Amino acid sequence: MPASTAELRELRPLMFSIAYRMLGSVTEAEDVVQDAFVRLHERSLAGEIIERPEAYASTVATRLAIDALRSARRTREVYTGTWLPEPLLDDDADPAHRVERDETLSFAFLAVLERLGPVERAVYLLREVFQLDYADIAMIVERDVAACRQIMHRARTRIADGRPRFEADAARDAALLDSFFAALDEGDVDALASVLADDVVFYADGGGLAPAVRHPLHGAIAVARFLAGLVRRGGGMHVRLEHTIANGEAALRVSAADGATLSVLMVHVDGGRVSVVGNQLNPEKLGHLGPVGDLNALMAGEAGEAGATRDDD
Incomplete structure (x- = not known):
């Protein structure tokens, strides 16, 4: 039938x-x-x-x-x-x-x-x-x-x-990710660099609709410095970081103060080090997650507040 x-x-x-x-x-x-x-x-x-x-x-x-x-x-x-x-x-x-x-x-x-x-x-x-x-x-x-x-x-x-170059080790990778997120939260460049692979690559996808680096960043020091800079910038805009799992791997959901999603930072581990980091900021690719924030407006507001503060000084 x-x-x-x-x-x-x-x-x-x-x-x-x-x-x-x-x-x-x-x-x-x-x-x-x-x-x-x-x-x-x-x-x-x-x-x-x-x-x-x-x-x-x-x-x-x-x-x-x-x-x-x-x-x-x-x-x-x-x-x-x-x-x-x-x-x-x-x-x-x-x-x-x-x-x-x-x-x-x-x-x-x-x-x-x-x-x-x-x-x-x-x-x-x-x-x-x-x-x-x-x-x-x-x-x-x-x-x-x-x-x-x-x-x-x-x-x-x-x-x-x-393809992954090494066999996954769940316990080792979990400890590594704990260290990565702790270093990221503190904006500690040296600690971040210590858990990144020497040939780590950072990608960002803004799709021309959100501010994002258009070319990949390579190397532990360059990526560590950039990530620490992102955390400092996010703190100034009062963004919220929520641990989640994206595509089966550790990630951070970055949200505005009102809860609207601004980006999803995804982390790929291989061989006991973070080998790839990807930041999805394109609002057209975040809509299925719920309300999406306007990162451009948020950054413009931050710049305006900074200018006002300088004028007051």
């Missing part, structure tokens, strides 16, 4: 998991899931029996995500500054967003996936994350099995340097 609406809804997390990894966008992934759900529902209403619902859902979600990614490629090619994915927080109320954690969910790795074309990305994720066999992957992306094997080999080669 045709699947019930409740049975179809159970497929939403799977479809979201595929679409989010493909697109790096919660909003776009939700659009894909909604479109795919409608198609599944229409087939069910027509009395069609979907013998392998998960396989069909994976196929529809992947193909829609490929189409969405092809449409977005041009926009991303002319994107202002560094492109980072939309953060997916653990406290997200939508059960469809409870994506299983692995390294391919991390913000650092999703950014690395930008090196791959739409079909390459689909083949890689379907094989590496969802562990489909090549026959099923070939059907989904409409290529033959030999071509899919070649695509997979090429994809692995292109993103090899973006």
